[in-house]
Amino acid sequence: MKKYQLKQLLFIGLFLFTIVLHAQVTLEKEIKITDLAMYFNGERNQNSTNNGETTPHDYAYGRTLTPHGDCLKTYKNFVFMSWYRGGKSDRHVMLTRYNMETGSMKTIEFPHQHTGFKGKWWIGETHNTIAIAISPKNGTIHMVYDMHAYTNSGVFVNDYFRYSYSVENAAELPDEEFTLDKFVKDPVDGDYKHTTMDGVRNAPKYDRFTYPQFFLSDEGELFLTARDGTSHDGAQAFIKYDATAKKWGNFFYFNALGAASKGETHDWSIYGSMKYVDGKIRIGFQRRLRNGSDKYQYQNGVYYAYSDDPTGASKWKNHKGELITFPIVKAEEALVFEPGDLVETALKDNVHIVGGFNWTVTENGDVHIISKVTDKENNVTKNIHSYKPNGASEFIISTDFSGAQSLYTSGNDVFVVGLNSSGRPFVDRTVGGTNNFIRVYEQTSGRQFNKGKVHISNGKLYYYLLETKPNNNDDVRTTYLQVIDLSIFSSPKELAVSLVSPTNNQSFNEGENVQLFATATSDENQTITKVEFIVNGSVLFEDTAAPFTYNWVPNGFGNYTVKTTAYQDDGKSITSSEIFIEVKEIDKSDLTIDTYRLQNMESKQFLVAAASAQPVTMSNTAETEDKHWEFVKSNVNEKIVYNIDSKQSGILRATGGGFSAGAYLVVSTTKASFASDSDKIWTVHYNETDETFRFEAGNSKRFMYHDADGKVYTKNLDETNTRSIWRAIPISQTLSTENKNFTSASINVFPNPAKNNFVIKFNNLNKVSVKIYNLLGMLVYENSTEDNVLEIENNSKFSSGLYLIKVTGHRDKVYHTKLMIE
DSSP states (O other), X not given: OOOOOHHHHHHHHHHHTOOSOSSOXXXXXXXXXXXXXXXXXXXXXXXXXXXXXXXXXXXXXOSBOSSOSSOEEEETTEEEEEEEBOSTTTXXXXXXXXXXXXXXXXXXXXXXXXXXXXXXXXXXXXXXXXXXXXXXXXXXXXXXEOOTTOOSSGGGTTOSOEEEEBOTTGGGSOGGGOSGGGBOXXXXXXXXXXXXXXXXXXXXXXXXXXXXXXXXXXTOOEEEEEEEEOSSSEEEEEEEEETTTTEEOOOEESBOSSGGGTTSSSOEEEEEEEEEETTEEEEEEEEEESOSSSSBSSEEEEEEXXXXXXXXXXXXXXXXXXXXXXXXXXXXXXXXXXXXXGSOOOSTTOEEOOSOOEEEEOTXXXXXXXXXXXXXXXXXXXXXEEEEOTTOSSOEEEOOOOOOSXXXXXXXXXXXXXXXXXXXXXXXXXXXXXXXXXXXXXXXXXXXXEEEEEEEETTEEEEEEEEOOSOSOOSEEEEEEEEEEOOOSSOXXXXXXXXXXXXXXXXXXXXOOEEEEEEEEOXXXXXXXXXXXXXXXXXXXXXXXXXXXXXXXXXXXXXXXXXXXXXXXXXXXXXXXXXXXXEEOOOTTOTTSSXXXXXXXXXXXXXXXXXXXXXXXXXXXXXXXXXXXXEEEEEEXXXXXXXXXXXXXXXXXXOOTTOTTOTTBEEEOOOOSOOOOTTTOEEXXXXXXXXXXXXXXXXXXXXXXXXXXXXXEEEOOOTTOGGGOEEEEETTSOOOOSSSOTTOOEEEEESSSBSSOEEEXXXXXXXXXXXXXXXXXXXXXEEEESSSEEEEOOTTSOOSXXXXXXXXXXXXXXXXXXXXXX
16 A cells, blocks of 8 residues: 555545534435335245236245336436336336426336236246436436346247337426327337337347446446346446437447356356446446355455446456456456455355445545455354555455445445434445444434435435335335435535534433434634533533544433534634433333343343244344344233234244244244234233343243253243343343443543553453554554553554544444544
């Protein structure tokens, strides 16, 4: 990596620790799009013969098709969304246009329908997405349908490729003129499903495509990219639209099909995406090699390349700037690193690299790639953020990353956008070229969603969302569009401070963590020296470097006032508006008020949901949804009982003595609550003394029990048997210590700023590991200790500047703070 002068380091530091400098991230709009989005409410069965129009809609892969794929775009003051209308006998293609200025919405229904798995209309197929784009050159609308690489045969004769497009300037016509007749009919079949993009039917040119996506160059040139081929021999193709001639050109291929016949050891397929970012066509991908003998079950590698040719037709280079073969045959020419090297297993098919892969590049030229690798032999999963700051010669590979599905960029910022554990949107942000993701926005109330697609344009985040429903009975769902103002382009010009979190009149349960988060900007030629968090008129905490945050657990229920004051170099200060929050007293025996992790008191492990009719398991960690449980209460035979419902796999069942997998095992059912069957209801017993629970199967006197053999049964046991005693830990609480004061752990550094030596103090933390990083993300210090104080001598390890300290404690709970060396 290139060396940076101190002046450059300080400049980077100013940006590294400035989070949402300019204004608060806010939800600008939420608009209902439809109540009729298609949803597959049947069984997962690729061989289904259930073709009745009124029967449940079976499916091949997943239940949700809308929103999915490249289905969301903006053009001028309009937002365009593609979707399919349910139910099972309908399945029509729909295009909705929303006007951001007037609030009006217009939807066009197309006569053609969802294809179905292998042409079987009654089997839902989540590959059948609808990519959409608008050409800024002539206002034409373009839609390409994912046909899952089908060929020109069987039911797909002359239906192997589907493309719809409009006349010029249709994208901005008035609502009353935005109609189906503005789309061009196929001259052969008279429908809107063109099998070509150049007017000539040519199956070898257009069949076998999947994963279509559009992108625009900086000059407004429209491109389409898709994978041609199969999952083990597939190439990334791309094609450019000529807006003047109103026709598409010829496909170029980034990688070669049939690589084994061109000098590679095996054929391989590409899994990734092509985009136009920071002035160039670029590609990031992983490779699936047709090789059944190595340790990789599916994909391997992280690869990246870009073209210095604006059309992408030549001059492809790897991240080092070295020319590569085009089309590429040996993927190693574009290799960044191998995730499989970060895990220990060498067993055949035991390295799993699927999902969690995406990439982006900022306007400054910082490259960011996320990926994930699982070691199946050792049950270890690592989320990886690899990033290359502009000017650096190599990527920084970090596993200090919580994981995500997608990355987005706007300006010089990088965003992770997703849904939190309650199904509500959040936004994490880091400055380009860094790995310091900070949550800058999160919805804590309102509607809940189970999936969404994101598009960022002109400082606004457009989030197309599918609302969660309590059961799977309906074959339609409701979708919404949220518009979130990222406020990333305005420049700070004067002293200002804003209390971002909590919000006015927000309420919290007793014992719940309240994250205090403020943003502050200084007058020009000044800097912020500190920010104070003031609760009920007294300073609770002061922070001397951004991000200005503090995790606070109020020491009792009642009403609190909160405000924040920022100070700059010249002593000038400014105070935010005061907000009010309420901390509510809770009945700790009531398990219906939250979602919980269930921890066994003896083993300290957490209950994990399983597939239908499979025994539940236990885990040392509890962050994923298969370890999150809800209690649904009902009155059965004049007795209060509960279903224990996984957020992922349905309610629990207590089996009997004749269960084939083992007598009295506890199993998942995938059934929704509420079920009053005697083997699916539970009686909750609460111990007020230590705030623990026992879960009795019905009224059988048999209690949920984590046996020493690792399995979970129901057994008739004395109430003192700790293997039948459980903790119910709300998912909002941090798993930091084994006592009930979950949020009491913290770290402090003094002196700070430091000139030479400094001390890190660990409060309510025992065995910890300590890592200290400089502003480029490079590790400069590492140690571990069981003491509550760590004295560190500088010894020229730390030059002047800002550093991030990462402390990992019990159950891998991570704490961060900052250090300034003068």
